[in-house]
Amino acid sequence: MxxxxxxxxxxxxxxxxxxxxxxxxxxxxxxxxxxxxxxxxxxxxxxxxxxxxxxxxxxxxxxxxxxxxxxxxxxxxxxxxxxxxxxxxxxxxxxxxxxxxxxxxxxxxxxxxxxxxxxxxxxxxxxxxxxxxxxxxxxxxxxxxxxxxxxxxxxxxxxxxxxxxxxxxxxxxxxxxxxxxxxxxxxxxxYPDLAFALPAPRAGAPSGPPGPPGPVCVGVMAFHGGDDDRARAEEIHRRYLDGTTRFVRALVEDGRAVRLLTGDECDAPVVAAILDAVDSPLVSAAEAASLADLMKETAAADTVVATRYHNLVCALKAGTPTLALSYAAKSDALMDRMGLATYCHPAREVDAGRLLEQFRALEQGAAELRRTLTERNLVAARQLKDQFSELTAALFPATDHDNAHARQEAS
Structure with missing residues (x-):
């Protein structure tokens, strides 16, 4: 048939x-x-x-x-x-x-x-x-x-x-x-990014009596600027890598465990450079093969600081307070949609001192931010459900009525 x-x-x-x-x-x-x-x-x-x-x-x-x-x-x-x-x-x-x-x-x-x-x-x-x-x-x-x-x-x-x-x-x-x-x-x-339609990971850190600080996920990227930055690509990359490395070193000096995340195979040299520069048992690299793996990593963290767009998506979907090293308008738009517009830092001009200040503010407001993310994730899930219904009507008109009728009979 x-x-x-x-x-x-x-x-x-x-x-x-x-x-x-x-x-x-x-x-x-x-x-x-x-x-x-x-x-x-x-x-x-x-x-x-x-x-x-x-x-x-x-x-x-x-x-x-x-x-x-x-x-x-x-x-x-x-x-x-x-x-x-x-x-x-x-x-x-x-x-x-x-x-x-x-x-x-x-x-x-x-x-x-x-x-x-x-x-x-x-x-x-x-x-x-x-x-x-x-x-x-x-x-x-x-x-x-x-x-x-x-x-x-x-x-x-x-x-x-x-x-x-x-x-x-x-x-x-x-x-x-x-x-x-x-x-x-x-x-x-x-509509929200399609990744918000993926199954949610387990809830993040539970609320309750404060304990010792948990791990921080730092998502890195082989960032060399945009299509218009080819002439300055290496300078932009050096500045990004230096600022990110300084930030990771500051976290380690505070006794924090750091988990390095990537989102593309090309990011591996950045992870290697940071591990070599910081050289601490508190810093480790995650081996994620899917967004589900990334979501599990971010769900287990207290906080996330990330560059790649879908590192941000995974952390926000997991409900973990997140700070964006923003390299494009899409990152700013995503953070605004999820109620964290304040927590953006330019990837082209990573200032480790200023980034550390923003990170500490993020952790201070973590409980409220988790509540905000829970609410925004519910909204995103409903919106994507609406999109899939619209997609069926637009692309599968011959089967839309049949599928709807079958679902009614099954209910």
Missing amino acids: RPLVRVGVFGLLGSGNLGNDGSLEAVLGYLRAEHPDAAVDALCGGPEAVTARYGIPATRLHWYRGEYRTASRAGAIAGKGLGKLVDIVRTAAWVRRHDVVIVPGMGVLEATLPLRPWGFPYSLFLLCASGRLFGTRVALVSVGADAIRNRPTRALVRWSARLAAYRSYRDARSRDAMRAMGVDTARDEV
Whole structure:
């Protein structure tokens, strides 16, 4: 019997970024609960990892395997160029086999980190253009966006958004950025990041008589600035690493245990540099393979100080008082949504002394902040439930009525 619908998921999934994979996991949970008969597969960066972890067929996003390595030799340059042409056919053929394609979360409409237009922006444009050509509904779900200065990148992102059948954003600033770039956002909604739909970890530190201070999670990142900071990338990274290391050393001098977190494979050298510089048994590194692992780490901590966006999401979802080393507007927007807008510190200008002051203020207000996070998490869960209902109505109109009727009969 033919499945009700053929659904594809698309993005840099299975490539070592835990946030991207967490967004995929949330969407797969929705599909399995609401559309269990759908046939689901992926076009993604790490197909082997996606198939092994999530049990769905997956195809490599790029024909040329060295897509994200710098091409300096003539053979590599030719391979990349040929790959761009081959990917037009490959992407179109993959899209044509589907009724619906979902791009689950991620910052697919932004360039807050270094990005080349002919990399992922080009791939996203091919996806959305193929969807429009073949009548496949492409949905950009709870995605991040930001103003983009580079003209080719901005053009590809703008046309991708225009060609999508459904758009929602993970914060109001993302929607505003797309409107400023010429996209009609009148029907676009704002919902929380998809990771807030993942199962919650156990509650954080219990309230009660004060005991000895608990561990602090410090989420680090291979931060080199944004797409417009390429000329100053190494200077920005040195400043970030130095300030973060000084902060960790100050915590250790206060006798605090520190747990270093990452969110992408590329963050490992930062962890190694801090461990080498501080050289204390109080500092250890977590080995997290998923957002669930990160949530468990942050739930066990007294407080969290983190840079990567999805490190912040995990800590806030866990209900743990959190301070953001903010590198982009999306971090500020997330902290504001969750009621912690006061606790942001610029990642480009990490001042260890000022950061320590903010950290102490965070710990002093921890009890009230935990209550605030409990309330905000309940709101986020309700909003994402509404989004999934809206997504079903927009993308699965033929099955929406049948599924609703089946749920009524089962109740």
